[in-house]
Amino acid sequence: MSDETLNTSSANARETFYEATAGRIGIHNMSLILALLVLLVLFGTLRGDVFFSMRNFLNMGMGIAILGVLAISQTAVVISGRMDISVGSIVGLTTVATATAIQATDSATLGIFFGILVGALAGLFNGTIITYGRVNHIIVTLGTMAIFRGVAFIISDGQSISIFNDTFRLIGIGRFLGIPMPIWILILTAIVFHIFLSKSIVGRNFYAIGGNPIVARFAGINLSRYSIGTFVMSGAVAGIGGILLAARTGSGQPISGSQGLELEAITAAFLGGCAMQGGKGSVIGALLGVAVIGILNNGMILTSVPTFYQLLAKGSLLILAVVFAEFQQNRQ
Amino acid sequence: MQNTISMTNISKRFGVVQALADVEVTFTPGEVLALVGENGAGKSTLMRILEGVFPPDTGSVLIDGQPVVFGQTREAHARGIRVIHQEPEIVPDMSVAENIYIGELPRVGRAFLDRSRLKRDTLALLKDFGMADELDPDQSCERIGPAQRQMIEIIRAVRAGGQFIAFDEPTSSLTDDEARRLFRIIRRLREEGKAIVYISHRLNEVVDLADQVAVLRDGRIVSQTQVAEETTESIARKMVGRELSTLFSRRPSKQNRAVLEVRDLSSAAIENISLTINAGEVVGLGGLMGAGRSELAKAIFGYDKITGGTVHMEGKALAANNTAAAIQAGIGFAPEDRKHEALLLMRSILDNGAIVIPDLVSRYGLFDRQSAKNLVGEAARAMKIKAPSLDTQVSDLSGGNQQKVVLARWLARSPKVLILDEPTRGIDVGAKSEIYKLIDDLAASGIAILLISSEMPELMGLADRVLVMADGKITAELEGDAINEEEILLHAMPSASMVA
Numbered sequence: 001m002s003d004e005t006l007n008t009s010s011a012n013a014r015e016t017f018y019e020a021t022a023g024r025i026g027i028h029n030m031s032l033i034l035a036l037l038v039l040l041v042l043f044g045t046l047r048g049d050v051f052f053s054m055r056n057f058l059n060m061g062m063g064i065a066i067l068g069v070l071a072i073s074q075t076a077v078v079i080s081g082r083m084d085i086s087v088g089s090i091v092g093l094t095t096v097a098t099a100t101a102i103q104a105t106d107s108a109t110l111g112i113f114f115g116i117l118v119g120a121l122a123g124l125f126n127g128t129i130i131t132y133g134r135v136n137h138i139i140v141t142l143g144t145m146a147i148f149r150g151v152a153f154i155i156s157d158g159q160s161i162s163i164f165n166d167t168f169r170l171i172g173i174g175r176f177l178g179i180p181m182p183i184w185i186l187i188l189t190a191i192v193f194h195i196f197l198s199k200s201i202v203g204r205n206f207y208a209i210g211g212n213p214i215v216a217r218f219a220g221i222n223l224s225r226y227s228i229g230t231f232v233m234s235g236a237v238a239g240i241g242g243i244l245l246a247a248r249t250g251s252g253q254p255i256s257g258s259q260g261l262e263l264e265a266i267t268a269a270f271l272g273g274c275a276m277q278g279g280k281g282s283v284i285g286a287l288l289g290v291a292v293i294g295i296l297n298n299g300m301i302l303t304s305v306p307t308f309y310q311l312l313a314k315g316s317l318l319i320l321a322v323v324f325a326e327f328q329q330n331r332q
Numbered sequence: 333m334q335n336t337i338s339m340t341n342i343s344k345r346f347g348v349v350q351a352l353a354d355v356e357v358t359f360t361p362g363e364v365l366a367l368v369g370e371n372g373a374g375k376s377t378l379m380r381i382l383e384g385v386f387p388p389d390t391g392s393v394l395i396d397g398q399p400v401v402f403g404q405t406r407e408a409h410a411r412g413i414r415v416i417h418q419e420p421e422i423v424p425d426m427s428v429a430e431n432i433y434i435g436e437l438p439r440v441g442r443a444f445l446d447r448s449r450l451k452r453d454t455l456a457l458l459k460d461f462g463m464a465d466e467l468d469p470d471q472s473c474e475r476i477g478p479a480q481r482q483m484i485e486i487i488r489a490v491r492a493g494g495q496f497i498a499f500d501e502p503t504s505s506l507t508d509d510e511a512r513r514l515f516r517i518i519r520r521l522r523e524e525g526k527a528i529v530y531i532s533h534r535l536n537e538v539v540d541l542a543d544q545v546a547v548l549r550d551g552r553i554v555s556q557t558q559v560a561e562e563t564t565e566s567i568a569r570k571m572v573g574r575e576l577s578t579l580f581s582r583r584p585s586k587q588n589r590a591v592l593e594v595r596d597l598s599s600a601a602i603e604n605i606s607l608t609i610n611a612g613e614v615v616g617l618g619g620l621m622g623a624g625r626s627e628l629a630k631a632i633f634g635y636d637k638i639t640g641g642t643v644h645m646e647g648k649a650l651a652a653n654n655t656a657a658a659i660q661a662g663i664g665f666a667p668e669d670r671k672h673e674a675l676l677l678m679r680s681i682l683d684n685g686a687i688v689i690p691d692l693v694s695r696y697g698l699f700d701r702q703s704a705k706n707l708v709g710e711a712a713r714a715m716k717i718k719a720p721s722l723d724t725q726v727s728d729l730s731g732g733n734q735q736k737v738v739l740a741r742w743l744a745r746s747p748k749v750l751i752l753d754e755p756t757r758g759i760d761v762g763a764k765s766e767i768y769k770l771i772d773d774l775a776a777s778g779i780a781i782l783l784i785s786s787e788m789p790e791l792m793g794l795a796d797r798v799l800v801m802a803d804g805k806i807t808a809e810l811e812g813d814a815i816n817e818e819e820i821l822l823h824a825m826p827s828a829s830m831v832a
Contacts, residue, residue: 195698199698199699200697200698200699201690201693201694201697201698201699202697204683204699205687205690207679208676208679208683208687211676211678211679212672212676212677214672214673215672215673215674215675215676215687216687217635217655218633218635218655218665218667218673218674219655219659219687219688220655220656220658220659220660220688221655221656221687222654222656279676279678
């Protein structure tokens with residue numbers, strides 16, 4: 001509590017603020033970068049021959065592109081004080097929806113449109129029940145995680161639906177300037193969300209709502225509209241994830257490739273500095289979190305860690321990330 | 333047991349803030365020592381050190397001249413030191429008796445609760461404190477009021493052998509009757525030889541109750557005197573460290589143009605409320621806690637769901653249940669609970685100011701930091717907010733400065749109507765007088781103000797007109813000389829007690 005009267009032109013005070021902010025962002029992201037380095041050294045030592053190849057890095061990039069897109073939108077959801085556990089199932093559902101649409105019309109454009117639409121509608125379903133049914137968001141998306149997966153199985157009859165449209169497949173396997181398309185889409189998503197969360201009024205309101213919904217409502221923010229909008233956005237972005245997956249595998253599949261994505265996306269969000277009670281988090285943090293998960297996944301495969309143990313590691317990572325986040329919160 | 337407690341050479345620093353510096357104070361058994369000072373002067377810090385919440389940087393606590401170190405609150409309690417906090421520490425799910433005997437429940441054998449003895453002993457204590465009519469030992473504490481919660485905490489402290497009892501702002505949520513009862517109890521504790529510390533912003537209570545008064549300013553005790561030598565004015569002067577200008581000064585500013593009109597407004601807590609406020613007019617809203625004043629404000633603002641009636645701004649009806657529409661139409665609202673309803677505590681002054689002016693600080697939907705800095709900065713300077721910069725986190729500010737941030741936010745919007753719900757609650761004398769002056773300035777500039785206050789002098793000193801509420805209805809409209817304490821109280825009584 002300083003006794004000086006507020007003086008906005010005080011360069012001195014501004015410096016300390018920037019220092020403080022840089023310090024705060026730095027500490028969290030620095031620890032992520034440190035974790036990345038540790039993993040790089042670890043897997044580099046164990047399987048340096050394969051691990052440090054361009055091919056493997058592009059592989060990793062491909063592997064984390066879908067997760068990255070989901071983790072970024074999950075971060076926005078968690079900032080607003082919510083969580084969307086159904087995103088993995090929405091990805092599965094949209095691969096099936098997109099594949100079905102392309103089989104019927106042979107149009108890549110229609111397939112993309114339909115995929116995003118189905119994702120957004122799934123999100124609208126979540127948002128409507130959460131907002132107007134006044135049911136806890138975790139419970140609702142836990143329920144729809146099973147429902148959307150079920151719908152995907154029903155539509156596909158449990159079969160894989162093949163996609164033969166070459167234009168559409170370019171999204172998954174094409175390259176631009178030598179870099180695979182999914183990575184470009186991840187970069188684009190990251191830029192859009194970064195601007196959205198840090199610069200736009202709507203994005204700033206996400207932080208306010210997560211920080212304290214009562215204060216947000218007193219400040220004239222329409223909580224219902226934001227709540228529904230958040231889940232529609234989350235569903236639509238999961239739709240984009242579904243399109244990426246369908247384009248890469250050339251098929252619509254109800255479960256393969258999308259199972260467990262929600263776990264990884266939520267883990268990445270918390271690794272990236274989100275807090276359980278909302279109001280905190282950033283796109284850059286989420287990307288670093290995704291990188292940690294990506295390298296861990298890749299390294300565990302290269303070093304032949306059995307699948308069962310991989311699951312163990314993923315679950316532990318989520319819990320560790322939340323414990324770490326809560327610890328930081330309490331220290332403040 | 334003599335048990336004279338004193339604190340010597342106490343200093344405590346939090347980061348850059350010197351919260352306490354070389355404090356010397358002795359608490360004499362059988363005396364009430366009033367501890368006064370502006371918010372942030374160090375009163376609560378001193379009590380926390382005494383209670384063992386954290387240790388001092390230098391200095392020590394002495395009991396009968398022997399230094400003691402409390403690692404935990406429990407150890408201070410064991411030596412008879414008790415603090416009755418502003419928010420009573422009551423477990424709502426437990427009964428009155430269990431709360432009074434918490435931690436020392438009577439047992440049968442080793443493991444079983446002795447229910448009959450617990451009830452018998454509690455009843456005896458309740459009778460002793462004149463509470464037997466109001467509280468039942470077996471009653472759950474969930475639904476009992478703040479006054480009774482406080483009594484439970486006092487009874488618990490005495491029951492556990494408290495020899496030193498500190499009261500931190502004990503009357504802030506009490507009615508006058510309840511406060512008078514509390515004073516009787518405090519006087520009795522004094523006669524029983526306990527050392528009492530009384531912390532309060534209400535100086536008339538201090539003058540009434542205390543034997544000595546110690547004034548803390550910026551972490552130092554600037555004076556300790558016999559109350560008989562002081563007046564409320566002389567104490568206030570020492571607290572602020574400068575001459576207080578006349579607290580209330582109102583220029584006549586009421587215009588002949590209605591701005592806010594409320595017609596037959598009803599919600600779960602209010603019934604058929606109609607009122608009009610003109611430009612430049614200050615309308616006071618008096619009544620007891622729970623009369624529905626805050627709920628009326630929230631209904632007007634579109635926060636509480638309304639079940640009937642309309643709100644009109646300059647003749648136009650507002651969309652119901654829509655805070656954004658109310659803000660757009662020019663209503664500003666500073667709610668009573670600023671920490672939970674008004675401020676994002678972990679965010680900066682800038683963010684808290686900009687949150688209600690998104691349309692003024694954005695271009696194409698993107699936040700324009702520079703225009704936010706200009707607008708919020710201008711309002712913050714007008715409010716004389718004391719902070720290193722606009723980027724200071726709001727939780728680091730004192731109560732008075734936090735309230736100024738809330739007011740600055742609305743100033744940046746230039747509202748037509750401002751609803752202030754207990755705007756000076758829990759803030760110090762200096763900041764209070766600044767807010768009074770601001771209310772006068774705002775009214776003079778043509779803003780219509782609805783002022784909710786439980787402090788009679790505020791209503792009498794600031795309002796052109798006072799509406800009194802009881803049981804969710806308006807029971808009186810007072811103007812001119814009719815605005816006085818007796819009239820307001822008379823109409824503030826709920827109808828049930830009027831009949832009795």
